[in-house]
Amino acid sequence: MAQSESNRALPKALAFDVFGTVVDWRTSIAREVAPVLLRIGRSDVDCHDFADRWRARYLPALLASNKSESGFVKLDSLHRTMLDALLLELGVEENTLDDAARTDLVHAWHRLDPWPDSVAGLTRLKQRFPIVTLSNGNISLMINMARRAGLPWDAILGAEIAQAYKPARQAYLATAAALDIAPEELCLVAAHHGDLAAARSAGLMTAFIPRPLEYGGAPAPDLSYKQEWEFHADSLTGLADQLGC
Amino acid sequence: MAQSESNRALPKALAFDVFGTVVDWRTSIAREVAPVLLRIGRSDVDCHDFADRWRARYLPALLASNKSESGFVKLDSLHRTMLDALLLELGVEENTLDDAARTDLVHAWHRLDPWPDSVAGLTRLKQRFPIVTLSNGNISLMINMARRAGLPWDAILGAEIAQAYKPARQAYLATAAALDIAPEELCLVAAHHGDLAAARSAGLMTAFIPRPLEYGGAPAPDLSYKQEWEFHADSLTGLADQLGC
Numbered sequence: 402m403a404q405s406e407s408n409r410a411l412p413k414a415l416a417f418d419v420f421g422t423v424v425d426w427r428t429s430i431a432r433e434v435a436p437v438l439l440r441i442g443r444s445d446v447d448c449h450d451f452a453d454r455w456r457a458r459y460l461p462a463l464l465a466s467n468k469s470e471s472g473f474v475k476l477d478s479l480h481r482t483m484l485d486a487l488l489l490e491l492g493v494e495e496n497t498l499d500d501a502a503r504t505d506l507v508h509a510w511h512r513l514d515p516w517p518d519s520v521a522g523l524t525r526l527k528q529r530f531p532i533v534t535l536s537n538g539n540i541s542l543m544i545n546m547a548r549r550a551g552l553p554w555d556a557i558l559g560a561e562i563a564q565a566y567k568p569a570r571q572a573y574l575a576t577a578a579a580l581d582i583a584p585e586e587l588c589l590v591a592a593h594h595g596d597l598a599a600a601r602s603a604g605l606m607t608a609f610i611p612r613p614l615e616y617g618g619a620p621a622p623d624l625s626y627k628q629e630w631e632f633h634a635d636s637l638t639g640l641a642d643q644l645g646c
Numbered sequence: 647m648a649q650s651e652s653n654r655a656l657p658k659a660l661a662f663d664v665f666g667t668v669v670d671w672r673t674s675i676a677r678e679v680a681p682v683l684l685r686i687g688r689s690d691v692d693c694h695d696f697a698d699r700w701r702a703r704y705l706p707a708l709l710a711s712n713k714s715e716s717g718f719v720k721l722d723s724l725h726r727t728m729l730d731a732l733l734l735e736l737g738v739e740e741n742t743l744d745d746a747a748r749t750d751l752v753h754a755w756h757r758l759d760p761w762p763d764s765v766a767g768l769t770r771l772k773q774r775f776p777i778v779t780l781s782n783g784n785i786s787l788m789i790n791m792a793r794r795a796g797l798p799w800d801a802i803l804g805a806e807i808a809q810a811y812k813p814a815r816q817a818y819l820a821t822a823a824a825l826d827i828a829p830e831e832l833c834l835v836a837a838h839h840g841d842l843a844a845a846r847s848a849g850l851m852t853a854f855i856p857r858p859l860e861y862g863g864a865p866a867p868d869l870s871y872k873q874e875w876e877f878h879a880d881s882l883t884g885l886a887d888q889l890g891c
Contacts, residue, residue: 477826531789541826544776544800555789556802561824579806581722581786 416535418591424513433509475539511545522637568599595623608632661780663836669758678754756790767882813844840868853877
């Protein structure tokens with residue numbers, strides 16, 4: 402692999418998917434949901450299953466938002482709509498879990514823990530490359546998460562800047578444009594083949610970091626997009642090794 | 647002063663003017679311009695005077711851009727237009743200073759040095775408050791400057807995000823909106839009374855940091871906006887003292 406890397410052009414900047422690639426949303430959300438379920442007497446609901454079912458509503462919500470003509474809505478708001486729908490499905494009434502409690506659960510997405518290699522990997526990669534977010538998370542979510550987890554971003558870019566959610570082409574192109582580089586000079590780093598496929602289609606370079614525990618060991622939902630990516634490393638520190646950082 | 651501070655509400659986040667407040671544009675631009683003037687045989691032009699005359703075109707260019715109906719143009723482009731006009735005024739022909747050399751001079755604004763207290767002050771303030779840029783500089787300019795100077799921003803916000811230049815109200819409001827806080831929860835930190843007056847008019851809190859050397863000791867052009875601000879410190883480390891960081 403080192404041999405083929407040596408002939409490969411290097412990107413001018415690295416943009417990162419965050420949920421799943423840099424942070425472990427499933428374990429973190431389950432950790433926050435567990436005491437809430439206990440408090441409302443719903444310990445029959447598994448907290449990891451709750452996290453999975455909340456996240457399962459994510460992609461459909463983004464696609465619907467991209468198609469909507471009522472303007473861009475921040476992910477915090479979409480997370481709230483998805484949460485309300487899930488709670489309704491579980492038979493949790495509004496007076497069982499009030500507005501403040503629901504808002505706090507939505508903010509659990511601001512408190513996700515990084516994978517063990519994330520901070521060390523990003524810190525090394527930042528020495529050589531500008532590192533920015535190319536996430537669907539809103540700016541305040543990304544700032545809160547970064548401050549809590551110690552993620553050393555150079556800038557928070559992505560969906561809110563683009564006013565469009567990945568996998569919309571505009572999300573990738575607007576991130577490159579904000580950096581004043583061509584799409585092919587920007588490399589998306591992600592754990593998701595679907596995200597990387599959309600980035601490649603928009604002209605970006607791609608780096609795949611498998612996160613086999615993202616779905617608790619269950620297969621990823623986007624395996625049909627699997628292909629050979631420009632870079633492939635087992636961790637962000639591994640990517641730093643490959644990129645000479 | 648400590649007494650009156652103690653009864654004062656604290657902001658939820660700090661937004662910083664950058665040119666003049668965090669970095670010393672005049673000395674840095676003069677340093678970059680000097681060898682260029684020497685190379686083209688124009689050592690009759692003083693490099694600090696060149697910097698001042700370039701910067702003097704700044705506010706009129708921003709105001710014109712805000713009024714223009716042709717859409718937002720990044721500061722790098724405005725800096726180029728201002729540079730071309732100044733060179734024309736000085737009788738410097740296009741073939742004396744070519745496109746690449748002019749682009750490099752425009753990028754000198756990405757390479758400004760911080761004031762001696764800036765990095766230490768921001769690092770302390772960041773421990774307690776999210777710190778973001780609320781500058782007219784474009785995102786790539788702010789990223790390049792921060793990486794070179796070691797400015798530890800949590801996020802790059804301001805004019806490019808707002809698609810409007812300070813002192814337009816939208817520049818301040820869009821920065822608070824990106825942070826998901828009310829304008830009155832955000833404090834602008836700036837060395838310029840005019841900037842602070844516009845921020846206050848948009849509802850923000852204000853902190854004044856005098857930078858007596860910004861114009862090489864000459865009086866600031868916006869003294870008519872001078873008033874009492876919520877905070878007033880001699881340096882960013884002094885502001886950190888006042889805010890208990």
